[in-house]
Amino acid sequence: MYKILKKQVLSDLVTLMEVSAPQVTRKAQAGQFVIVRAYEESERIPLTIADFDRAAQSVTLVIQQVGKSTMQMCQMNEGDEFATVAGPLGHPTEIEKYGTVICIGGGVGIAPVYPIARALKEAGNHVISIIGARNQSLLFWEEKMRAVSDELIVTTDDGSYGRKALVTEPLKEILTARQDIKKVWAIGPAIMMKFVAATTKTFNVPTIVSLNTIMIDGTGMCGGCRVLTTDGAQFVCVDGPEFDAHRVDWDVMMSRMQFYRAEEQAAVEQWKHQCNLASAA
Amino acid sequence: MAKKTIVPKKTPMPEQPAEERIHNYNEVPYGYTEEQAIAEAKRCIECAKPLCMAGCPVNINIPGFLKLIADGDFRGAVNLVKETNALPAITGRVCPQETQCEGVCTLCKKFEPVGVGRLERFVADWEAAQGALPVPPLPPPTGKKVAVVGSGPAGLTVAADLARLGHHVTIFEALHEAGGVLVYGIPEFRLPKAIVKREVEYVCSLGVKLVKDFVVGNAATVDELLEEFDAIFLGSGAGLPWFLGIPGENLGGVYSANEYLTRSNLMKAYRFPEYDTPIARGQRVITIGGGNVAMDAARTALRLGAKESIIVYRRSRDEMPARAEEIHHAEQEGIIFNLLTTPVALHGANGRVTEMECLKNELGEPDASGRRRPVAIKDSNFCIPTDIVVVAVGQSPSPLIPKTTPDLKVAKGGVVTVEEQTMKTSKKGVFAGGDVATGGATVILAMGQAKIASKAIDEYLKTGAW
Ligand SMILES: Cc1cc2nc3c(=O)[nH]c(=O)nc-3n(C[C@H](O)[C@H](O)[C@H](O)COP(=O)(O)OP(=O)(O)OC[C@H]3O[C@@H](n4cnc5c(N)ncnc54)[C@H](O)[C@@H]3O)c2cc1C
Ligand SMILES: Cc1cc2nc3c(=O)[nH]c(=O)nc-3n(C[C@H](O)[C@H](O)[C@H](O)COP(=O)(O)OP(=O)(O)OC[C@H]3O[C@@H](n4cnc5c(N)ncnc54)[C@H](O)[C@@H]3O)c2cc1C
Ligand code: SF4
Ligand code: SF4
Ligand code: FES
Numbered sequence: 247m248y249k250i251l252k253k254q255v256l257s258d259l260v261t262l263m264e265v266s267a268p269q270v271t272r273k274a275q276a277g278q279f280v281i282v283r284a285y286e287e288s289e290r291i292p293l294t295i296a297d298f299d300r301a302a303q304s305v306t307l308v309i310q311q312v313g314k315s316t317m318q319m320c321q322m323n324e325g326d327e328f329a330t331v332a333g334p335l336g337h338p339t340e341i342e343k344y345g346t347v348i349c350i351g352g353g354v355g356i357a358p359v360y361p362i363a364r365a366l367k368e369a370g371n372h373v374i375s376i377i378g379a380r381n382q383s384l385l386f387w388e389e390k391m392r393a394v395s396d397e398l399i400v401t402t403d404d405g406s407y408g409r410k411a412l413v414t415e416p417l418k419e420i421l422t423a424r425q426d427i428k429k430v431w432a433i434g435p436a437i438m439m440k441f442v443a444a445t446t447k448t449f450n451v452p453t454i455v456s457l458n459t460i461m462i463d464g465t466g467m468c469g470g471c472r473v474l475t476t477d478g479a480q481f482v483c484v485d486g487p488e489f490d491a492h493r494v495d496w497d498v499m500m501s502r503m504q505f506y507r508a509e510e511q512a513a514v515e516q517w518k519h520q521c522n523l524a525s526a527a
Numbered sequence: 528m529a530k531k532t533i534v535p536k537k538t539p540m541p542e543q544p545a546e547e548r549i550h551n552y553n554e555v556p557y558g559y560t561e562e563q564a565i566a567e568a569k570r571c572i573e574c575a576k577p578l579c580m581a582g583c584p585v586n587i588n589i590p591g592f593l594k595l596i597a598d599g600d601f602r603g604a605v606n607l608v609k610e611t612n613a614l615p616a617i618t619g620r621v622c623p624q625e626t627q628c629e630g631v632c633t634l635c636k637k638f639e640p641v642g643v644g645r646l647e648r649f650v651a652d653w654e655a656a657q658g659a660l661p662v663p664p665l666p667p668p669t670g671k672k673v674a675v676v677g678s679g680p681a682g683l684t685v686a687a688d689l690a691r692l693g694h695h696v697t698i699f700e701a702l703h704e705a706g707g708v709l710v711y712g713i714p715e716f717r718l719p720k721a722i723v724k725r726e727v728e729y730v731c732s733l734g735v736k737l738v739k740d741f742v743v744g745n746a747a748t749v750d751e752l753l754e755e756f757d758a759i760f761l762g763s764g765a766g767l768p769w770f771l772g773i774p775g776e777n778l779g780g781v782y783s784a785n786e787y788l789t790r791s792n793l794m795k796a797y798r799f800p801e802y803d804t805p806i807a808r809g810q811r812v813i814t815i816g817g818g819n820v821a822m823d824a825a826r827t828a829l830r831l832g833a834k835e836s837i838i839v840y841r842r843s844r845d846e847m848p849a850r851a852e853e854i855h856h857a858e859q860e861g862i863i864f865n866l867l868t869t870p871v872a873l874h875g876a877n878g879r880v881t882e883m884e885c886l887k888n889e890l891g892e893p894d895a896s897g898r899r900r901p902v903a904i905k906d907s908n909f910c911i912p913t914d915i916v917v918v919a920v921g922q923s924p925s926p927l928i929p930k931t932t933p934d935l936k937v938a939k940g941g942v943v944t945v946e947e948q949t950m951k952t953s954k955k956g957v958f959a960g961g962d963v964a965t966g967g968a969t970v971i972l973a974m975g976q977a978k979i980a981s982k983a984i985d986e987y988l989k990t991g992a993w
Contacts, residue, residue, distance in 0.1 A: 273745070273747070288803050333742070333745065462790065462804070468786035469782075470783075509799065
């Protein structure tokens, strides 16, 4: 069992959990993820290792409530235990001194992009970061991102904070204004990554995305996480999670992610119903 | 020996009627009663040269244990079986008996063979009904530490053998439950998970430490484990699913058999939404393949509510590699077999699969496997509408461990190279056995290799000679 050591609500939808996971911390690196199961009956879901503390043997997970599993996790408290935390899984981010780079985090994607930005900065890169969310209440870690970035741009879709724009707008401006951008990292909703990929492609700037497909085992055993790339079908859990954004077939990826929508909704409704019954009792 | 009249047919084993069982996950055959078991055991003519033993990959003393059953000494029988086979409750249920012990039984010349598998299952179940197994006296600890990677039949066998020899064994398992394919692949209605659990608990009762959620290669490499352990056994199986590489395979509703069965068995999606993991439930499900895995997927589909569950297989019925009993059960349950048929494309709408395009085949010359090669008939394309497709065309070992262990030699298909007499790999201190060393094979072969490996590991720990 994996104890929740610390819980911090970051925004209306996003919660940070620091979890004891000695097996994971020994080798964890930026860009890798874990598979987490809240309870015995729960799904196995992938979550990025947003940070880790080797001395305390803990990993930091930043969880956005989108369906039953993530809602349930966010309701758990310090001292509670997750049934499974397996990892570190997937390949770490390749960190080098590239020169000037851009790191983009959308929504909960700000959490996984943070350790990448930090590592890039430590490696001596000039790091420009763009973070965005639908509105101010969903934004978090602005100060943390500022601390590891040479420049930081904040956007919201509705203009409730920072610049009213999608992250792709400042991205396009930067790419137009300066020719020295060596590489771009983008983590966020699939639709955001798709449009970042389209934007950087016209400027021919290498772009890395971290794909968030549906997973089960996370060890390359089921193939459920597969995406189509120009190299054929690839398993996100073992071949990724980072991929060359310009090689990904975004339409296939997005339609695969939609597949369980009806079941997911049923699960949330049933669960909310049970919660209501429990709180009424 | 006095001549006896031979009952020509196997004593029938009662089972759930097909109409009922397709609506539940309970085991299909109920097993023999004591009387039925004794009657069946008495059919054995106690051959001077028992061919059955030669047909069994672990050479169980079959006439010996059948005689003990016939005499009503079930304890004696189960002990004798367990001298060479630690998991009889499992092999009795899943071994391809018709090509092994029973396939070569002398009775086959004129009659049905002795139901060796059913009797093996009987003695194991009889033992389980007597309560928890006493832990055998263990020798003093040797101080040697062994890491076993994977908790499938191979890993469990090595762990039990070495623990009984006084070595300290730790099993590292990637998933949250131990048992390998026995828990994530083979469905409850064929192998109840309580049986696997009992075996795992027994292995742990011998002092074996089980570490779950631990992916070797990621959480620690083989080299890192070697810093802490004196020897390593790789029993990581053949978990990488193959796809066909035909157009449309990435549409929603197209599963590998591993995913379909893992969702249903390990994650208990058949109890959704009580369990959280969803699985698509279609009116019509097509499974591609003709092995045990395909039968399991097609029969699972029925239990998930499919009105029609279809198997598409490119050769003919005679070439299907599945156990005879599974094909028989599948037919009873109303699975439709579309034989001599090769899928060439999957078509869909809105990102979901809606039909499978196939070609008809005829049988040509025998290929390398000795089976007649299917040859496509030109322009015979036709389409079968469907909601779900399950691809069950084989699997190979995952590249994860070889990729993170540079000096581990692997042959074609990702299979770890071993010396057959010892199961030694190319890397000092590292042994391997089961599906990781053979590619997808059988439970009993995995256990047979594990037995060889445990002996060699014990030898290596004692002498240090490689
Ligand atoms: C490698 C990897 C790393 C990830 N890291 C994080 C992380 O650090 N923090 C985090 O909050 N999430 C992360 N995710 C996404 C997370 O796994 C999913 O949000 C989670 O599985 C949803 O489970 P659920 O039961 O709560 O929602 P579900 O009921 O499964 O889904 C609810 C809704 O969300 C959509 N959805 C389903 N799966 C995903 C997905 N993978 N990504 C986005 N939307 C999805 C569905 O279409 C549906 O509409 C990661 C995914 C991957 C593959
Ligand atoms: C659906 C299905 C039906 C089958 N039906 C039959 C049948 O009827 N009769 C029969 O004889 N055989 C059958 N088989 C084949 C049989 O199950 C296998 O041959 C047997 O399980 C192989 O045993 P193993 O111990 O080598 O590997 P597995 O049972 O595959 O176990 C390997 C274990 O290692 C773990 N693992 C893998 N990689 C790592 C890692 N890096 N770190 C830690 N752990 C890891 C896996 O999670 C798994 O638990 C079937 C197989 C399938 C898939
Ligand atoms: S282990 Fe398998 S092959 Fe051997 S006797 Fe038992 S059922 Fe037959
Ligand atoms: S070959 Fe058949 S009849 Fe002969 S000993 Fe074996 S089980 Fe009995
Ligand atoms: S999650 Fe199963 S193969 Fe990637």
